[in-house]
Amino acid sequence: MQESAINLAVQLIISANPDLFEIIGLSLRVSLSSVVLSLVFGLSLGAFLATDHFRGRQLINVLINALMSMPPVVVGLFVYLAISRSGPLGWLGLLYTPTAMIIAQTMLITPLVAALSRQVIEDLYNEYREQFLSLQLTRPQRMKALLWDARYSLLTVALAGLGRALSEVGAVIIVGGNIEHLTRVMTTAIALETSKGDLALALALGLILLSLALLINILLSSLNISARRQAYA
Amino acid sequence: MQESAINLAVQLIISANPDLFEIIGLSLRVSLSSVVLSLVFGLSLGAFLATDHFRGRQLINVLINALMSMPPVVVGLFVYLAISRSGPLGWLGLLYTPTAMIIAQTMLITPLVAALSRQVIEDLYNEYREQFLSLQLTRPQRMKALLWDARYSLLTVALAGLGRALSEVGAVIIVGGNIEHLTRVMTTAIALETSKGDLALALALGLILLSLALLINILLSSLNISARRQAYA
Amino acid sequence: VADSKQILVQSTTSTANSGFYKYLLPMFETQTGIKVNVVAVGTGQAIRNARNCDADVLLVHAKAAEDAFVADGFGVERFDLMYNDFVIIGPAGDPANVSKQSDIHNALKNISTVNALFASRGDNSGTHKKEQSLWHAININTEAVKPSWYRSTGSGMGATINTAIGLGAYTLTDRATWISFKNKDDFKIQFQGDPKLFNQYGVTLVNPEKCPSVSQHSAQQFIDWLLSKKTQQSIAAFAVDGEQLFYPNAK
Amino acid sequence: MHNVIDINANKPVVGTTRLPTKAQPSRRSKLELNNISYSVNGKRILQNIKLNLPPQGITAIMGFNGAGKSILLKIMHGILKPTTGTVLWNQQPSDAKHRLTQSMVFQKPVLLRRSAKANIDFVIKQRGTHKPALRNALLVKVGLANKASQPARLLSGGEQQRLALARALACQPDIVFLDEATASLDPASSAIIEQIVSDEAALGTKFIMVTHDAAQAARIADEVVFMDAGQITEYASAEQFFNAPISQAATAYLEGRLHHQ
Amino acid sequence: MHNVIDINANKPVVGTTRLPTKAQPSRRSKLELNNISYSVNGKRILQNIKLNLPPQGITAIMGFNGAGKSILLKIMHGILKPTTGTVLWNQQPSDAKHRLTQSMVFQKPVLLRRSAKANIDFVIKQRGTHKPALRNALLVKVGLANKASQPARLLSGGEQQRLALARALACQPDIVFLDEATASLDPASSAIIEQIVSDEAALGTKFIMVTHDAAQAARIADEVVFMDAGQITEYASAEQFFNAPISQAATAYLEGRLHHQ
Ligand SMILES: Nc1ncnc2c1ncn2[C@@H]1O[C@H](COP(=O)(O)OP(=O)(O)OP(=O)(O)O)[C@@H](O)[C@H]1O
Ligand SMILES: Nc1ncnc2c1ncn2[C@@H]1O[C@H](COP(=O)(O)OP(=O)(O)OP(=O)(O)O)[C@@H](O)[C@H]1O
Ligand SMILES: [Mg+2]
């Protein structure tokens, strides 16, 4: 089975199956968009929580940590109920669109990025704290400086977010509906083939998705390594 | 809908529904077991990769980062094919058992723990490296010391792993089968209620799962805070 | 957005998974220029979504639930569209000797007496409801008693078949899903042909009075087209591996 | 062979580059510490600190390791809150605006993960406009012009300390706190730093510096605060302190002996 | 008022606690550097280093900030690989076993995120059995007995440096590298450390120490290596070096002047 899956994956790629490329394209669009949004929100939140001690901070940290356990299906349902035509945002007509999928994934991934980046930034801030106090940096200045100086470590956090986005199916299938040519992405296609019993095709699609992830990771890591080589130790 | 979900969640808890408790129990058993196993493998791997520069290390890092994008369904299928009746490990009779679910989740979460802990440990090792070289610590000694000194930061990594385990459905439903009284956990129950169209119950279960996660997080964080208070800055 | 050139169909999975829409919809789309988007989910979820107005057309196979949908004012009218039948699939060895039975009641009785594993969808889908009514008819209460050989998978049809195959268990499935299913392993249809296994598909227009967003015109056009003689013939002509999957019966 | 070193040999060599002149210090700052104490985890680190420092000049703080010098400096600078007591500048508590006129070089300088010049630019930018001329002059001043683009954390120990000093001067402060800022400098660099401090002090900048180098304090400080075990045991003009220390602790310190209370 | 400090005042005070005696150094170690050079990112930091050091005694390495002292020390210690050249101990390359007889105190001590005593225990345990007696004696020796349980990274600067030294001695080394190990110590603590170094050296331990404190080097070093811009410009007995330095760079250094090549 596994070998036939590999063969199938290679065939699919070589034959340049247009449906496959459409699905890959949408997967990338949805995942990358939601990762970028999650990074915007998650890194800001993480840096905000890391850079000062205010009342209730510990509570928010715990909440965000707990939100990492939010099941995708539940996130999907929440978003579904909000944007369903009978929901409060139904008039926007977002249900079963890529936009809805991006919203759901962003909600899912932001806590992960926020919790992990808070930890990374807090560790660095432990080192920088007194110096920053002395310079009387404003909070945004502190956040910006820390995010910049921690960028190499934060890349791993971003990759974890990307991994979650690329592999996620529970939320996108509810709000996207897995509609052919409209909202079908790699993971929903894999789920579909699994339910059709076409396990070889499901595995083949999985392999293609993984190769894609590998490609992106190689790209980002080599950028990272060459940047680090001009080392700001 | 959301309010009725909250009511329902409260009712379910108050009525001490035995089915619910069975499901919660199995969820905890499966998730905690797979997190513990993932920590054993992932932290070792992360510490190993962080503590020395050997040929091919960068490649392994990239691979592990990419494996964070492994879709749960694909992991589920891999395990399914291995332990199904006709698979190479079929004779073990593991399919549709909690053990199978633990195996699949461990495979899913280990890359996440490995990649994130590698980053955390590498950052610390940058600081300790020369001192450790001078002391001529063996690799296991270095790994042990770094894991210990980074333990507060690694807690967040562990919580990310736990979040993934508790919220995961794609892999466990394939190898566990969501069989009532046998392999049904919170997330597969949520998926089931969703497919039945009982969204209120699905949400209620989601809320219960989240509360559970919150409880665990509060517990671990307060342990962590009180330990840190006897501060080893 | 009413009456856009797109309509949304909430559908059962068996029609989608068998490739039925891939075969049928392009004909409609070229004729009318109306794009049909299909969301394939469990029957329960499909009806729930339609109740939330997230559909123009409902196409499922759970007559009682569909009638309730119309009675509650969410649907305009339900039409019979086509039918096929349910079958019992099981491992090649047929441990419960199901294939030799003359009717479904005996077949199920056999399963229960030899304690052969049986995988149930357990998800309140059309298939699950049918299965329950069959057990009910032979006075076996799988819900309250939950015999050890009875495994409720709480999953869709495909996942349940995968589970049944993994367990070596019998299960009830609609013929369309089974014929187009790829992971058959050593499984075969072990019982079929009892009239009690009749499986009726229906189509319903979502009520524009309840749901103003419904593209009433396009949706009605789609339903009319489905029920038309020519389309009914096309449905009859749809086959997988040389086997007909659906039998049109619009009145 | 011992004691061939003549302390006079270490005379400051005048730096040849002048920093861009800045506006005269906007306000002179008289510092007043009232009954400061500082405890952490129930452990008393400072107690009973009372001190009035004049608005200008160079004050040296000396004392044994662990006496509480660094903590006191941070409290003066306003980045550590005393457990009890108040810090007043010209009779007023320090506010954000006043604190912008202060800067500090920490005992362990914290350098950003950036190039040497970016470390200085960071401070200059934060305080308003970007001034490459000021940055370059500072780098020349501390002898790091040829290391401007090197990652700061790859500089040698002494180079890092000099960079930290340049960074502290980059915001053109009125008040500068130095915590053993020449501890790992070579004698020539120490002399240059001493010269910079003397020059800036002459222009009106106030310096409060911790140092273990008695010779250095004797050369440039106007007055000395001596601390022992969390208390100030002596506050005198440098001349008086080095000629005739009063407290036993200070005497022991200057003689290189431990002092057991 | 200047120059009232008499350098004689800083005479070492004899430490009163003796460390548990260790076996006599198992082998004397003659160090030989052959044509060492070190480059990083195409930048040459050390070049043309040739040096033979005797198996015992105290060698001071001196030179301007950035001269390459710390890097050379790390190369000698074997934790940095030279770009070219070889480091030989008794005519042999260093192996793991030999390196276990060496220890080093870094210019910026790296302390584990543990208590002071756990930092020492860590090293002792790593080398074999756990010896609380040795640990306690070391803590007393460096004056940290009352801080044993304090998190190491919350110690004062000088306390941290003393802890690092205690930790380096905990593995009872035959060869010790000190990189400005007394830079932030008070005079009394410096004196104690000097005494420890002299005592241990007398028992046969070899010390190679970087210091900017000429008086200190004059007091305890047997010989001096002077570095300038990545090269060794002078290697002489301490007596000769301090009385009559030969190179211009060393003369300038001792006089507290910069030396421009
Ligand atoms: N957070 C803390 N918890 C416990 N003790 C602390 C803490 N911070 C500082 N101390 C102790 O307070 C004392 C004073 O510290 P401080 O850093 O001010 O000393 P110092 O006078 O600057 O010494 P040095 O000359 O070594 O720099 C030290 O003994 C130190 O161990
Ligand atoms: N990784 C590196 N990249 C570039 N330059 C470096 C690197 N490491 C060290 N240097 C440079 O090499 C020179 C020698 O460094 P080293 O730390 O040996 O100086 P040092 O003699 O110990 O000085 P100090 O007295 O300040 O401690 C310095 O000028 C430093 O900037
Ligand atoms: Mg201090």
Ligand SMILES: [Mg+2]
């Ligand atoms: Mg150095």
